[in-house]
Amino acid sequence: MDCINIKFDEDINFHLLRHWSLYDSIYYTHDMIISFKLWSSRGLSQLKEFLADLGIPKREYEQYYRDMNIKYKLNIKKQILNKRLQDKYHYTTNTIILPTFLLTSGFTLKLSPQDIVYSVMSTLQTSSSSTTSTSSSIMIDLTQCFSLALSCLNYNQLEQYINGIELEKIYTKKKHYLIETLLQSDKNLTFNNTIPFILLKFDQNMFNSSIINDNIKSYEFFTHPYQTYLFARHALNILISYTSSSTNIIKRKKSKYLKNLPLILIAPYSLTNKEHELIEIVVGVPSFNNIMMNSFSTLFETADRRCGNVAKFVFFDHSVLLLQEQHRQKFIDALMFVLAK
Structure with missing residues (x-):
């Protein structure tokens, strides 16, 4: 039986990083959208330049983060903290580096509190035809959604957690x-x-x-x-x-x-x-x-x-x-x- 390990860490606060590619994770992070002005072609070019300055090849940052070469993953945080890059791209580390706790068990997926919250909230938000009230009430019946959202908090039901992450995407x-x-x-x-x-x-x-x-x-x-x-x-x-x-x-x-x-x-x-x-x-x-x-x-x-x-x-x-x-x-x-x- 795997032992559950919870430890404090300074995590990289890119949106759903462990469930997306590094590029997509940055692209959909609110603070980075504003910092890089990602609504513009210049901003998108600057994002690719930033990834190059981090020393990450295109083939690496376009694949799932969990599949990236470990040597690039280990270097990301160090490079982000580089003062030269902060000055060049006008970002502050307090919006990117997040003090938090990470849960691991054996070689399974690392879980972060923020990802769990995203999974729960997206599950709560999702109403299907089976959860919509059949009366004339204007309220959506979220009872089933609440039950599914609770399942996202159960470590033994990771499938529901992953479903919530996909909904968040x-x-x-x-x-x-x-x-x-x-x-x-x-x-x-x-x-x-x-x-x-x-x-x-x-x-x-x-x-x-x-x-x-x-x-x-x-x-x-x-x-x-x-x-x-x-x-x-x-x-x-x-x-x-x-x-x-x-x-x-x-x-x-x-x-x-x-x-x-x-x-x-x-x-x-x-x-x-x-x-x-x-x-x-x-x-x-x-x-x-x-x-x-x-x-x-x-x-x-x-x-x-x-x-x-x-x-x-x-x-x-x-x-x-x-x-x-x-x-x-x-x-x-x-x-x-x-x-x-």
């Missing part, structure tokens, strides 16, 4: 696609002098046109409040970084304006089986300059009272709510009034 690619689409076109964004926030709206067509063949319907993507909030926060950070680094003077000026605005995300949540009416999830994210001050719980409650209690506060955090599509504009108008006071 799908969601990560979908999030990346949505943000990339957002940067290419302003049609989903509204921000001007007439409204006191950035309004980001996703409709079902955005999901249906996705190039990723993952069979995730639009109303199965934003089913968990934490994941939805995290996506909104990442979208805001990347949007500000994108505009501030632009060579376009107008866009650069716009970034200063955006830093002072909160973001409201509205996206498909679920369909009621009775009438096939779209239910939307609404999330409030504080401005970039006030990241620690999220007062949207109070603001949303006040706006809801003003428009006749049309929202459903079904989550612990009231800065996330559910709304029937027909009430969207009424709620937005009420929120604008509350924020303008």
Whole structure:
């Protein structure tokens, strides 16, 4: 019987590193997207240059990390800590090197707390046709998802943990696609002098046109409040970084304006089986300059009272709510009034 060993280590904090190639892991890491400006061709070229400076051949960083030659894997952390590379690529080690604990048992896969969290959260977020409520309730029945998510924590059920990791890859690619689409076109964004926030709206067509063949319907993507909030926060950070680094003077000026605005995300949540009416999830994210001050719980409650209690506060955090599509504009108008006071 293998002995379970848990030890402290300073881990490389690239997204799902042990389950992806080194290149993909960096490419989908939020902090690295911003540091390298990976929405641009120059940023992608710089990423490949960075990997070359780490001394890793292309054939190595494009294969699964676990299959990489051990001599390259052992050298990565040392090279990342190299001050010359930090200055050249403008990153800080506190965003890449993460003090954590790793669990190993024999020669099996190493488990890190952050990967387990990703597996659990993605499993919780995934609703199948068998888990969708058959009543007219607007809530998705997550009972089965919760049971599966618990299994991700069981070391003797690694298969479920791996399934959760694969789901996280799908969601990560979908999030990346949505943000990339957002940067290419302003049609989903509204921000001007007439409204006191950035309004980001996703409709079902955005999901249906996705190039990723993952069979995730639009109303199965934003089913968990934490994941939805995290996506909104990442979208805001990347949007500000994108505009501030632009060579376009107008866009650069716009970034200063955006830093002072909160973001409201509205996206498909679920369909009621009775009438096939779209239910939307609404999330409030504080401005970039006030990241620690999220007062949207109070603001949303006040706006809801003003428009006749049309929202459903079904989550612990009231800065996330559910709304029937027909009430969207009424709620937005009420929120604008509350924020303008």
